[in-house]
Amino acid sequence: MIKKIGFGLIFIANVIFAQNKPVKFITLDPGHFHAALVQNKMYENVEPIVNVYAPAGQDLQDHLKRIESYNARTKNPTHWKENVYQGNDFFEKMISEKNGNVLIIAGNNRKKTEYILKTAEAGINILADKPMCIDAKGYELLKKAFVVAKKNNILLYDIMTERSEITTILQKELLHTPAIFGKLEQGTPQNPAIFTESIHYFYKYVSGSPLKRPTWFMDVSQQGEGIADVMVHLVDLAQWASFPNISLTNKDVKINSAKRWPTPMTLSQFSTITGVSIFPDFLKKDLMNDSTINVFANGEINYSLRGVHTKLRALWNYSASEGGDTHFSVMRGTKANIEIRQGKAEKFVPQLYIKPINLSENELNLAFENLKNKFPGISLIKQNSEWLVQIPDSYRTGHEAHFGEVMDRFLDYQAKKQLPEWEVPNMLLKYYITTKALEIAKSAR
Incomplete structure (x- = not known):
């Protein structure tokens, strides 16, 4: 009996040890700056040594410089130690050594899905930048x-x-506050219930410095077209906000139309963001003339999700005359529309507005009290016929910090060995939408 109890205690201890086993990151071919942003902070129960596998080149060096800048900063410095393997067999080496239990992959997308599949076969958890x-x-x-x-x-x-x-x-939150929003309209293809537009720029600043783009970023066969890249975020937000905690399938979607168009980029502009003085051979297929390439970075999808008509648009311009990346989103309800605007009037800071349709001021203020209890410090400011949701700065952590917040969620899921039940089917759905829409857009030209 004593032996059985002892064995049981050992078994329980081993289970606890396995559950609390430290996380060890592996970074694979970090060609996109997002690979570094997930290391913008330290995490509990994550080892500071990160094994990096990549081909030799500027992408790797730029990544290591970003990590070192986090380590060297005065405020909240990190203490990552990058253990680097350089070689053309970087992926095979990573698989054979299996020196970590969470792979971070953010870079060239041409072979990313193949890497994801083989890494899953090797039994390593994966946190992948979009698009997968x-x-x-x-x-x-x-x-x-x-x-x-x-x-x-x-x-x-x-x-x-x-x-x-x-x-x-x-x-x-407001979308699911019936006393304010009412019910989500179904809309039509011409007047969708959900419309989102995201504008990005090739020339931008990240972590306080001008962002250096890899040359392949302008090749859609390696980076992906806008309709299959940035559009992933927009499709995700539409279904995450409209149908939270619900598993969706391809049968819930009808794609009405999709289109794509290019952003012209001159050789001078290309050189400014890459540091390379000539177009590489793989971009010759995209030449308009000797000094300009077409980058198919723009796309639009018009579809319905469980009968809710949705229109999403992803745009890339070269640079902004002022401000930076912007996001516009409207969700139409029977009592009010909820809008996010990030234009010049908002000083390029995203702001949230409530536009009443069949909603009295008294009803709004009364129902908003519940939201204030959940998010202390928010308030309403009337601006003509609409209301601005005043948001304290403490909630505005910023885009770069959001990568650490995503990692926090992932590590929590990883510790539990389980994602929310709806996440996997909804991830598959959004990539079905983006890739299917790309096929439709290409066939329409």
């Missing part, structure tokens, strides 16, 4: 990867930073 696939072929591989991940009891998750933005959080 950029075309229909990649989508089929991604479906296999999720099957393998489930079989191997590991997590596969993508980095959805916009869910951490306070204006999108509050927009979702």
Whole structure:
């Protein structure tokens, strides 16, 4: 009897040890600055040594410089130690050594889905930057990867930073406050119930410095078209806000139309953001003339999700005359519309507005008290016929900090060995929408 109890205690101790096993990051071919942003802070129960596997080159050096800048800063310095393997066999080396239990992948997307599938087969958890696939072929591989991940009891998750933005959080809260919003309209293709437009810029600042883009970022066969890249965020927000905690499938979607168009980029502009004086051979296919390429970075999808008509638009311009990336979103309800605006009038800071349709001031103020209890410090300011939701600065953590917040969520899921039940089907749905829409847009030209 004593032996049985002793064995039981040992078994329980081993289970607890396994659950509390420190997380060890692996970074694979970090060609995108998002790979560094998830290390913008330290995490409890995560080892400071990170094993990096990449081909030699500027992408790797830029990544290591960003990590070192976090370590060297005066305020809240990190203490990461990057253990680097350089070589063309970087992926095979990573798989064979398996020196970590969470892979971070944010870079060239051409082979990303293939890497995801093989990493899942190796039994390593994966946190992947969007997009996890950029075309229909990649989508089929991604479906296999999720099957393998489930079989191997590991997590596969993508980095959805916009869910951490306070204006999108509050927009979702108001959408599900019937006393203010009413019910979500169904809309029509011409007048959708949900419309979102996201504008990005090739030339921008990150972590206080001008962002240096890799040359392949302008090649849509490696980065992905806008309709399959940035659009992932917009599709995610539409279903996350409209149908929270509900598992959705392809049968819930009808794509009405999709289109794509290019952003012209001159050689001078290309050189400014890459430091390279000539177009590489892989961009010759995109030449308009000797000094300008077409980058198919823009896209629009018009579809319905469970009967709710949705229109999403992702745009890329070269640079902003003022401000930076912007986000506009409107969700139409029977009692009020909820809008996020980030234009010049908002000084390029995202702001949230309530536009009453069939909503009295008294009804609004009364119902808003419940939201104030959940988010202390927020308030309403009347501006002509609409209301601005005043948000304290403490809630505005900023886009770069959102990567750490996503990692916090992922580590919590990883400790529990489980994602929310709806996450996997909804991840698959959004990549079905983006890749299917890309096929439709290409066939329409």
